[in-house]
Amino acid sequence: GARGVVRVVDDLDGPRAGAPLPPVDLDAALVAAHADDGVRDRARRAAHRAPPGVRAAVAAVAQAWREAALDRAPLPADRVAVVVAGHNLTGGYADDVARKLAAAPAFVPGRAALHLMDTDLLGVLTEVFGPRGEGMTAGGASASGNVALVAAARLLACDAADAVLVVGPLADPSRLERHALANLGAVAPLADDADPAALCRPFDRAHSGFVPGQACAAVVLERRGSAADRGVPALAALPGHAVRMAGTSLAHPSEDAQVEVVTAALKAAGLDPAAVDHVNAHATGTPLGDRTEAAALLRVFGDRPLVNATKALTGHCLHAAGVLEAVAVVAQLRGGFLHPNPNLRDPVEPGLRYAGERAEDVRARVAVSNGFGFGGITTSLVITDAEVVR
Incomplete structure (x- = not known):
């Protein structure tokens, strides 16, 4: 599973x-x-x-x-x-x-x-x-x-x-890198009696770091x-994207920078926030990261699009995450479903609309996929059904 x-x-x-x-x-x-x-x-x-x-x-x-x-x-x-x-x-x-x-x-x-x-x-x-x-x-x-x-x-x-x-x-x-990330508090600790699969819980109040x-x-x-x-049909389109710096050398995310980058990506695509059906959040499972992104998404979208986090299924694949999650978004757009948030039971931001604990049939056509990195690197992609952009 x-x-x-x-x-x-x-x-x-x-x-x-x-x-x-x-x-x-x-x-x-x-x-x-x-x-x-x-x-x-x-x-x-x-x-x-x-x-x-x-x-x-x-x-x-x-x-x-x-x-x-x-x-x-x-x-x-x-x-x-x-x-x-x-x-x-x-x-x-x-x-x-x-x-x-x-x-x-x-x-x-x-x-x-x-x-x-x-x-x-x-x-x-x-x-x-x-x-x-x-x-x-x-x-x-x-x-x-x-x-x-x-x-x-x-x-x-x-x-x-x-x-x-x-x-x-x-x-x-x-x-060395693994120990440094653990000492930074970014990695979910494994307790003796813990179910390891339950540690991977983006946006849930019980989150303790990424897996x-x-x-x-x-x-x-x-x-x-x-x-x-x-003669090769397109699977999806990438009509908009944006990269912004938050002006910090630290691991702390910036809500304002996230709002700005998502807004800029949508503007580049010529789309309004109301056109977005699905948000694939960066959502690593770190308490500060999840709270910051949830607040930014609420400011941009309100409770309209369904939000999920591929890292809930795969763990945090670090530098590969953005490409992997773009593939996941395209698979969902083409398959007419949204993958679940299996460990999300007590959301840090109840105002957002989250995908449930099981996959859902959803005909999404426009998605946003976020990616944030240490040092204030803040990015957003707009990925659409191939027919949306001509």
Whole structure:
């Protein structure tokens, strides 16, 4: 079930709650995605011995690449760009290499010099799938996924590309990063008698922090005319977006900045707040973060749209969250449903209208997806049914 992805994880620091990604069998994933022999051969060379996050990204991109028909109706390679969301992508791998260094420096593989860089994934994806347009990593803390999608939309708008592959890669923080987040009070503590799945409770008064999750997501953004020329139907549209800074170096969110960024994204889309059917909230499960976002949403929307939080199902996937949640929004728009908020029983802001404990049949056409990051990075996307924007 939806609550079953969060479990107790045992590592060097003892038990903790988390939603880890199972090991990826890259060969099997590429076969399931119907990747051609060339892609599979290049993936074996470039990713077979790569860190787990790289293998997961290649598997996710293979699905997106085929869904976008870039294998069957390709674009010129120099018109396809790549944006990888996030920074500090290699913390867990760095821990592994550090153990080899402690045992004997000669055991540290030379290729680690590449794998330790955030740009390693960018290079692997271009080698395996062949895009030769612009490439970049786009960091924005927990808002990185949304920042990457905005960067992709701007590449299309300025005619630097016809299509952009956007990847939200696996979050694998180092032990140092995990301890720092816990000491900051951002991570939900695991009590001896706690049900780990019940710890993941955005917008609920019993929240105590976020539950770390792992996921990898990939989407292809393409100019409407380019997709039409290739005979590829759009799954959804991204007519509006905005990024704002709140003017702080701290982890504290800003209600005013959130109101401003959502309003700006809607203005860019040419839509009023009353047009929005669904809000996919950032909603991590931290008390201050949830209260601040709830207050901002109430100011912008009142009680009209239904609000849910994908992190209630997946945990907080950090820099991958925005891309993963964009995929979740598109799935809901196309599927005619809203996913549940399974642990939401006592809302911090009762004035909002929340999705319930079970999935609901809802024909939403316009959604807003928020993403906020430490240091005041504040973002919002407007995602619509493909027919809303023509």
